[in-house]
Amino acid sequence: MQLSRDALLRAYRQMKIIREFEERLHEEIQTGEIAGFTHLYCGQEAVAVGVCEHLDVEDKIISTHRGHGHCLAKGCDVNDMMKEIWGSRDGLCKGKGGSMHIADVDVGMLGANGIVGAGAPIAVGAALSQKLDGKGKVAITFSGDGACNQGTTFEAMNLAVVTNAPCIFVFENNHYSEHTGVEYAVGTQQDIASRAEAFGMKVWRGDGTDFFAVHDTMREVLDHVRSGNGPAAVEFDTERFFGHFEGDPQRYRAKGELERLREERDCIKRFRESVTGAKLLTDEDLDKVDSETLAAIDAAVTAARAAARPTSDDVLEDVYISY
C-alpha cells in the first residue's frame, strides 16, 4: 500500500529522531554526565517505527532494556525522555527509572524493562485487557534474539494462544545477545519465527532494515490480530550499530562489520534511497527533517542539562499510592 507524503515524512522523522537521539547520547555518555547502563537502539529504527506507525494511543507496547526507539516511536516525549536519561526530577519517570525503565502508560507505552524476557507475559495481560474492551486494540511485545530463550517468553506465547489474546510478539533479531551470537544461543538454527510458529501462532518474517518491509508486514500481522484471530509473531532481521551497552569494546564483531552495516544495512539510508529514487520525497524534504531533528535533539539535551535535579526527599515518593 502506497503511503502518503505526510506518512512518509512522519515515518522518516520518527526514525531520524531515534537515530539522532541515540547518536547524541553516544557522544554525551563519553563525558560521564549520564549515569547508569545505556543500551542504544541505533540501527533498528525501522522496526520500532514500522510497527508503531500502525498503532494509536490505545494500542499498547512493552519494550526491553534497549527501549529508547520503542518509546519514541510510540509517542513518548523527546524532551521528557532526555530529561529522564539525565536523571532529572522533571524526567518522564522523575529520574527514578532511567534509560532501562522509561514508560508512559498514557501513550500506551507500558515500560522498557531491565529483565530480559519479562515483557512478554505483561504484554499478554495487556492484550487480554484489550480483548475485554473489545475495541480491536492490540498489545505488542518487543523481544531480542536473546530474550527469545527466556522461559517467560515461551510461557507468554502459549498463554496468548490458549487465551486467543490479541498479542503480537515482535522478535528483533540483531544477531547478538550481549557478546554472544544468535547462531550459538538459539538452538534452532537462528530461526526464531519457526519456534514461535510451533506454539500455534501464525508467524511472519521480514527485513528489519527495510522500513517498507516492516510496515507492510505489520499491516498484515495487525489485520490478522485485530480481526480476532489470536496472537501472532514476527521476526525481523536487523542490526545494532553500537555495542551491547555503552562501553562495550565489541571484539566479537568481524573486521569492518560496523562499517559494512552502516553502509549496506542502514534502515534510514535505505529509506532515503528508496523514497528519493521513487521520487516520493526529495533530498530537500529529508534534509529539512534532518536539520529539524538535530535542532530538536539539541534543544532536548540543553533542556535536560538544565532541568531540575531530584532531591533526597523524592526517594520516598511513589512507592505506594497509599500506605
Added chain:
Amino acid sequence: MQLSRDALLRAYRQMKIIREFEERLHEEIQTGEIAGFTHLYCGQEAVAVGVCEHLDVEDKIISTHRGHGHCLAKGCDVNDMMKEIWGSRDGLCKGKGGSMHIADVDVGMLGANGIVGAGAPIAVGAALSQKLDGKGKVAITFSGDGACNQGTTFEAMNLAVVTNAPCIFVFENNHYSEHTGVEYAVGTQQDIASRAEAFGMKVWRGDGTDFFAVHDTMREVLDHVRSGNGPAAVEFDTERFFGHFEGDPQRYRAKGELERLREERDCIKRFRESVTGAKLLTDEDLDKVDSETLAAIDAAVTAARAAARPTSDDVLEDVYISY
C-alpha cells in the same frame, strides 16, 4: 528387536510391581493412614518401564510429582519406597520426602519433584555431567502434558540443544493436567512433540500404552543420543487410571471413560495379550509374576506399617553436610 524370555518377564514384573504398588496405595489411602498428597501413576507403567529397561545405574532420570512408577522402574527399592510413603524414618528418604520427593541418587534416580517443570533443567545438568564423563550415558526427564507449558521445560530444551547434552525429554501425555485437558492448555493442537522439534531436536512419538512401542522407540532414541547427536524428545500418548491426586472426584472425565481406558488402554493387559498371543510367555508364567508381586507388595505394606517412626530430633538432621 525380539526380547528374551527373561527380558519379557522382567518388563512385566516391573510394570506389575508399579501397578500393584499403586492399586494398594489407592486402597490404603482411604484409611487415612498415609499422609500428604499422593499422585498415582497407574496406567502409565509402560512408559516408565519401557524407558528404564534400557538404562543402567549410571544413566540418570528425573521425575515429577507422579513419580512412583519412574522410581520403581529405575530401581528404587520397593520396601524402602513404601516405608517412605508411610513416613517411616527407615524410608528411602527417612520420611522427610514422602511420595512427591522420592529419590535414590545411588541408582541414578535424581528425584521426584513437586514443582511442575523443575526437573527438565536439572536433567540437562545431569546430561552435561554424563557428557563430561564421556561414557555414553544419558539423563532423562519425564514431563507431563501440563509441565510442557512451564518456562523451565522450554529453557531446558534450548539449553540442551545449545550444549549438545545427552538429554532425553520424555513427555507423557496423559491428556490432563490436574482437571484441565491438554487440548485447552497446550496451545498447539495437543502436539507436544512438534513444539519440542522446533527447539532443534529430533523427536519421536509413540503409543504409551504399548510397552513394545515404547521400548522400541526408546531404543532408537537412546541410540541417537548415546552416539553424541545431542538431545532428543519423545511424546508418549498414555492414560492415568486414577484422579490427579488421591481424593479427586474426576468430574472432568467422560461418562464411562475410566472403564473404557481400563478395558482398551491398559498397558499391562495389552502386554499380556500380546506376549501370550505370540506365545512368548504363558498365562501361567504371568500369573506367577502376579502372585509374587502381590506378595511383595503385601510384605512391603506390612513392613512399612511396622517400620520405625521418626522422632522430633530428626527434624534438624540432614539440612547441611556441615554448618
Added chain:
Amino acid sequence: MAKMMYREAVVSTIAEEMERDDSVVVLGEDVVGGMGTAGGPEAIGGIWSTSTGLYGKFGADRVIDTPISESAIVGAAAGLALSGKRPVAELMFADFIGVCLDQIWNQIAKFRYMFGGKSRCPAVIRMAYGGGFNAAAQHSQSPHQILTGIPGLKVVMPSTPADVKGLLRQAIRDDDPVIFLEHKALYAVSGEVPDDPEFIIPFGHARLSRAGQDVTIVSSGLLLGFCETVADKLAEEGIGCDVIDLRTTSPLDEEVILDSVEVTGRIVVVDEAPPRCGLAADINALVAAKAFASLKAPPQAVTPPHTPIPFARELENAYLPSAERIEAAVRKVLDWR
C-alpha cells in the same frame, strides 16, 4: 452476619467485587477447571474451591483458566493491571512464587516507583500457604517474609472468614499491588461474616484478639488460633496476654505492637516461617529499637527451625510451632530474671 467458611469468604468476595466492578478479572490454573475435557468448564473447580461458580457467572473473558505457567499468570496480571483492570490472580501454592518471583518482585512491585508515580498496578496475587497437610518441603511453605521484604507490595494474612471478607475486598479495591496469603488449614474453618457489602478492613490495622497486661503475643494466620488458646489458658492462671493478629504484614501496624509492649514489657512473636531474616525477627528488632526502655525481658520468637519442611506427621508436628512451644516461650519471658 452470615456464617461461612474461610474459602467461601474468598469466593463470595471475589464474586461480589466482580459484580460491582467490571474491571475485576480472575486468572489462574484450574480456576475454572475442566477446560478442554469431556466434563467441560466447571466440571470441577480449583483445588481449593476458591473460584467455584465464577466462570458460570462471569464468563471466559473474566475468569481465565491458564496453563501451568506461573510467570505468565503473574505477568498477565501485571499487564491487565497496568491497563486499568483489577486482576485477581491465583497461585495454587505460595511455594510457587519461586517460579515467578521476578514478575512479583521486579515488575509488579516496582512499576509505580520506576515509572515515577505515573502508573498504577492494582493486581491481587492470591496464594495458599502454610503447613499442616504433610505436603512436604515444596507445598507447605510460608514465604511471607520474602514478600514482606519487597517494597511496593502490600501483604495480607487473614486469620478468620470475616477478615478474609474485609481484607480481600480492600485488596481488590486497593490501587497498589497486594499479596493475599490464605492459610490452607483455615479454608474449612467457619465464622461469622458481616453482610454489609461495604464492609472493609483497612490495611495496616492489626486486631487485638485478646487483651491483657502481662505479655504481648503477635501472630497471624493459622498460628493466631494457637496463640489464643495459650492466652485463654494463661488467663485462667491470672496471666493477661495481648494477642495481636497482624492482618497485614506490610504495612505493619507498628503502633498497636509498640503500645502493647509499652504496657506489657514482654513480647513473643509466633511465625510459621523459618527464623532467619523472618517476620519474627523483623518485629522483635522493631520492638528492641522502638520500645527498648519498656522491655522487661528479651523479645522471643517461636518459629520452625532453620530447616526445610519435612513430610512425616511426627516430623511436621515437631517442625511447626505448637501451642506448647508458644506457652513455653510466654512463660519464659514472664519468668525472665
Added chain:
Amino acid sequence: MAKMMYREAVVSTIAEEMERDDSVVVLGEDVVGGMGTAGGPEAIGGIWSTSTGLYGKFGADRVIDTPISESAIVGAAAGLALSGKRPVAELMFADFIGVCLDQIWNQIAKFRYMFGGKSRCPAVIRMAYGGGFNAAAQHSQSPHQILTGIPGLKVVMPSTPADVKGLLRQAIRDDDPVIFLEHKALYAVSGEVPDDPEFIIPFGHARLSRAGQDVTIVSSGLLLGFCETVADKLAEEGIGCDVIDLRTTSPLDEEVILDSVEVTGRIVVVDEAPPRCGLAADINALVAAKAFASLKAPPQAVTPPHTPIPFARELENAYLPSAERIEAAVRKVLDWR
C-alpha cells in the same frame, strides 16, 4: 602475598580449583563470550571479567556458555552437582534470582533434606549484587536477605580480595550449596591476597576488622568499608568501635557478635537491603534475644528505606547507607539516655 583486584581473586580462584579438581565446571551467560560470533570464543569475556581465560584453559565442556535462561542455568548446576560435579554457576546480576528462585530455593537448597541426607549438592551460585552504579531498580539489589532466609543454603558476602580467595575456595570445596555474592562496586578494588594454594576461610567465622570497646558495628560487602571509615574517624575522638565483617550471613557467626555486644552494649547493623525482614533486623533481634542484659541502648539499623532503588545519582546516593548515616547511628546509640 600478591596484590590483586577482587575480580581477579574470583577468576584466579576458580582457575586454581578447576586445575586441582576435574569436577569443577563453570556455566553462565557470556562466561566465555563471543560464542557464535566472528570474533569467536573469548573475543570478550563476561561483563564482570570474572571468567576471563577459563575457556582457553579448560575448554567448552567445563566452561559452558549458556543462553539467557537463568532457571536452566541454575537447574543445570543442580543436575551437575547431584551427579558429582562441582558447578560454579554465574548469574550476571543478583536481581536475576527472580527468574530462577525456584531452582535455588525449592531445588538446590532442599535436595539433601528431602532426600533424607542421601545426596549432596555442592553447587556454587555466584552473582554480582549491590548499588552504586545508577543501574536502577532491577540491577542494583542486594537480595541476600531472601537467600539467607532459605534453610539449606550457605550465603557468602566477601568484602576484600583476600576474603574472595579464601571464601570462594571454601565455597567450591564445600559439599553444600553456596550462594556467593560479589559486590559489583568492589570488583576493581585491590588488596593483598595470600599465595598459599590451601588458603581457606571457613564459613561462619566473622572477621573483626576494627576493635573497640564502645560500640559494635556489623556489616559486610561494600558497606564494610564505610563502617571502617566511621570507626577510624571516631577512634580519633577516643571512641572505640568493634567493626565486624560477617563474611557469611549463613552460617552466621553469632558468637563474635554476641561477645562484642556483651562488651560494648551497643550495636549498629549496616546493611544494603531495604529494612523489612532484612539482615539488620535478623541480627538485631538476635542480639535483643541473646544479649538482652548487656544492651545499653536500642539496637540500631542503617539500611536503605522501604523503597525500590532509584536511578538518578542524587536519589541513589540518598538511598544507600552512607558513612554520614552510619556515623549518626553510632553517635545515637552512644548518646542514648
